[in-house]
Every structure is written in structure tokens, then in C-alpha cells.
Amino acid sequence: MRVTQGTFSFLPDFTDQQIHEQVQYCIDNGWAVSIEYTDDPHPRNTYWEMWGHPMFDNPDAAAVVYELNECRKIYGSYYIRIIAFDSSPGWESIRLSFIVNRPPEEPGFKLSRTEVKGRNIQYSITPYSSDNPQGSRYK
């Protein structure tokens, strides 16, 4: 399967040039761009690890692409995403978030059902890869 979180997961994976274009769009809007990585793609895993702080005051998308490739050297088998933060009043949140690196294989998620009272079912979703400890989930 393919984890389709993020703004552009239904498009073919971006080249570094395409990533550069999208990052520059964020910078030109005044947003601080950040790189985050994880080996736990659960839909409600909010806090991926930060590859440094958001790059406030950085005018050049090339610096972000450089950092992304540094991150890939260590976490090339992880999910990596680009996130853009907007600090303007009324937003103060993320404005763009897209996946720029994936594990070579994505085994997907297990859906568990627990039958509770009546016909009610309680569901839980678990990434198949999370059976392994953090750091040894994707090859």
C-alpha cells in the first residue's frame, strides 16, 4: 500500500527540483519550513521527529533541499515530510505538509475489531511495521 497522508501523495513522488519549487512557494508566503521523519506512520501520530528546528528566516529553498538530503543519509528508509508553519494571526498552524521520502516497502496497517456491547465495534489501527522496535521497522 501507499500511505497517502500529505498534500501530494496521489502524485508521482517528487524530484528534488519539484520539492524545491514547493518549498520556495512556502518561503515566499512567509512560512517557516521544517523537516520531520518517522517510522510510525499511524494516521494520528502527530509528532514526527524534528530534523532541527523550523528554518525561520531562511530565504532559499536550496537550504531545505540540502538538509533533506542530509536527513535522507541517516533516515533514508523512514517517512520524511516537509512542513510549513504560518505564524500569522488567525492561522498559527501548518499550511502545507507533504511526504518527500518513503520506506522502500510500505506494509500498511492492521485493522483490529473488538466487539463490545450490542453490535458496536471498537476499531484500532496499527502499522504492521510497529511490531518491531523503533529504529528497526523499515529496511
Added chain:
Amino acid sequence: MPDGDKKLDAKARYSAGVLEYKKMGYWEPDYSPKDTDVIALFRITPQDGVDPIEAAAAVAGESSTATWTVVWTDRLTACEKYRAKAYRVDPTPNNPNEYFAYIAYELDLFEPGSIANLTASIIGNVFGFKPLKALRLEDMRLPVAYVKTFQGPATGIVVERERLNCYGRPLLGATVKPKLGLSGRNYGRVVYEALKGGLDFTKDDENINSQPFMHWRDRFLYCMEAVNRASAATGEVKGTYLNVTAGTMEEMYKRAEFAKELGSVIIMIDLVIGYTAIQSMAKWARDNDMILHLHRAGHGTYTRQKTHGVSFRVIAKWMRLAGVDHIHAGTVVGKLEGDPATTKGYYDICREEQNSVSLETGVFFDQDWASLNKVMPVASGGIHAGQMHQLIHYLGEDVVLQFGGGTIGHPQGIAAGATANRVALEAMVYARNAGRDYLAEGPTILAEAAKTCTPLREALDIWKDVTFDYASTDAPDFVPTTSVS
């Protein structure tokens, strides 16, 4: 306009009998509205021979303190404070029988935090008043002091996006079709296919409640099976608007509680449940971490005709106060009423921190929303993937685009229809961010994306000639003209 009337002294004013409204104190051409006044703008069409100023004064009177005759009991109160004051009457640009009447209301006329109380005055008895042929509430200015007495949207655009983990693009939805007659099991099939194929949301239609062919618990249970399976299949947070509209508040709360117990992220209500019920559900939604979708069922009966009723821009303002998170606000290019400029005005009311006067989009007042959350507008009705560039151009990024037929009617099935829409959307946002002139190049951008996406190719082929190009019944009165300087 000249008033031609002098203020009466107290003895003349309060002698028993009938007096023109404008002489009773409801016409004050020199009045300058206070920052704390509620201001309403009405389009009035007086009966033949009725002076427009008297008609405006009558509207002010009948929507505040007046009755048809002089009453001495006025003198027991600070009656001048409580009288609404018509202070400006303008001819409309295009129809000599219609006038714009500006009326200011003292804030103390209204109970804090109650749309029901506000509307009982502003659109109460006055709409049946005989000296008027027709009356339309066009816009309102709500003072900050009053705005702050309302909760506002339970969740708001920012937090909705954070909960859904979805940024940078419009959300995608579809209404399950056929809207009536599916069993719970069959209904959930449509939800599963559409969400797995790439939509963020599916939606109950306004008239899906609890009928013989599908009772509400069945729908909720099968829908949540579908939502969770789709979430597991994609790694995304998914939702389906479970319509909790019912005959009583008790029943609505019961259904909402069950939706929460099942883990739904969103519930839905219809406008026809009434303003108080909407405010109650918004409070429940805030207390229970639930996004609240409002389907504007019924609004067309009073919003569509230009001379009589209530403009949808006013309904949008009331609903932002009342506290809904989603509201259907038009598509521009789809099958339902919606002139582009007027629709932009509605979207601005839902999404801006502050609205500025913009006559070309029908916004007559500056409005400060005082940090009330923003409402996510929903575009639904006769839209398809081939219009993606126009939809993003007209409606922007913070909107739910709902393709019902445009998902479920896809020749390769529901999931393929959903995928076509998602690919078209992402390709267009990508092109926009990359600096392309996506409106002009829209068809090319879609054709390029379709090269690696067969479902999109098929969607573009089948719906390429579908447009709904009819004259709008509710276009703005003011059209910008180019000035030469």
C-alpha cells in the same frame, strides 16, 4: 434624501392616535450609528404611493418597539434608546421601486448569545407588514461586543485541519447517492469505496435521518466500519458526516452521543432544525471534540429571490455566530444558484478575520469577527474533476469540494471516481504553488495529470461538456467600473 419632517414636541408626539412612523422617532437622518449598534440593511419595496422614508421608518419601528398606534407607556421607558433608527435611505441602482434602508439598533435590544432573539426582532413581524410589497434583509453589521457573546464555530478551519492532518489543499467529499433508499449495508459500501479511493469525507444527505429503509443506528454502524477500513487502507484520517437531524433535541443528542462513541470525527445537522437547536448542537460539538457540518436545507425558500427574504450572506453570518464548522455556500460553476461575485462575498464572511465593505461582492459593512473561529465553506452540487482549476480559482484552498455524482457516477466505479478527483486536485494545487497560470492552463494541467491516472482520464472524457450556465437570480447590485485616471 430630504426628510421634510421636524421633530415633534412631547405633547404632540404622545397624543393618543395614529402617527406616521417617521414622526414617531424611527427616522433619524442625522443619526450616526454607534460602534455598539447592530446595523441592518434592508431592501424595501414600498406599496404604490408609500413614501420610501415612511416605509423605512416603519421597518425600523416594527422590528423594534413600535406598534400601529401611539402608546403612552412609551414614556415609562427610555424609549428613544430602544427605538430602532432608520438613518439612511438610498435608491437601488437598478430598480426605481426598490430602496436600501439602513437601520441602527441599540445593543440592549438583544439578548446576548441568542440568534433566536436577534432574528425574532430583525425578521419577525416586520416581514408581513402590509405597506411593503416586499422586504429583504441584505446584510448586517454585528458589533464586536455582540459577536463576543457567541461561542462561534465549535472547531474552526485551523483546528479541523490539525485534527484531520490535512493541509494545503481543499478537502474532498462526496454525498452518498442515491440519497434515499439504500440499506445501511449498501450505504456503507459507497462510503468505503469513496474514502478508500481518496476522499477525506463522505456525507449523509439532508433528508437521510431514520427511515424504514435504513434506521439511524444501522447507518452509523456500517458507516464507521467503512471509515475505519478506509483509514487503515490509506493511513489517513477519514470522516463521514453522520446526520443527527431528528424530531427532538433529545433524539439529536442521543444520535450525536452514539456517533462519538463510535469514534466519528464529524456529525451533521440541517438548517431546518432551527437556530436554537443549531446553537445547542454547536455547544455539544465544542464539548465533545466534534466537527459540526451544517447542510443549508431550506434556505432557498427565503434566500434566492432578490426582492424578498433574507440574503444568504446574513444566514452565513448568523451561522458563524451560532457555531457551525461547515456550511454549504455555493460552487459558482455547479448546478445550484450562485453568481461568482455574490458567492465570493459568502466565502469571505465564512473565512476572513475581518470583512471590509465590498459592494461588488454584496458586502455592505465592515465586520470584525473578533477572533471567532472560521467556518469552512462547502461547495456541493453538480461539480466534477474537469472544473478543478475554476473551483480553486473561485473558492480557494479552505473549502470542502463535494463531488457526489462526480465520484459515484464514474464509469470505473466509486473508488476510481474518488481517485480522479484527488489526483486532479493535487495536480492543480501543485501547479498553482509552482507558479503556473493554472486557471488558463487548467485543462492542460489536468490532461498532463491524466497521463499517469486512467480514472482521471475517464472522468475528463465523460464529463467534459457538463456546464450549468444559467442567469443568476441573485447578482450584486453594484458592478465595479474601470476608472480612467
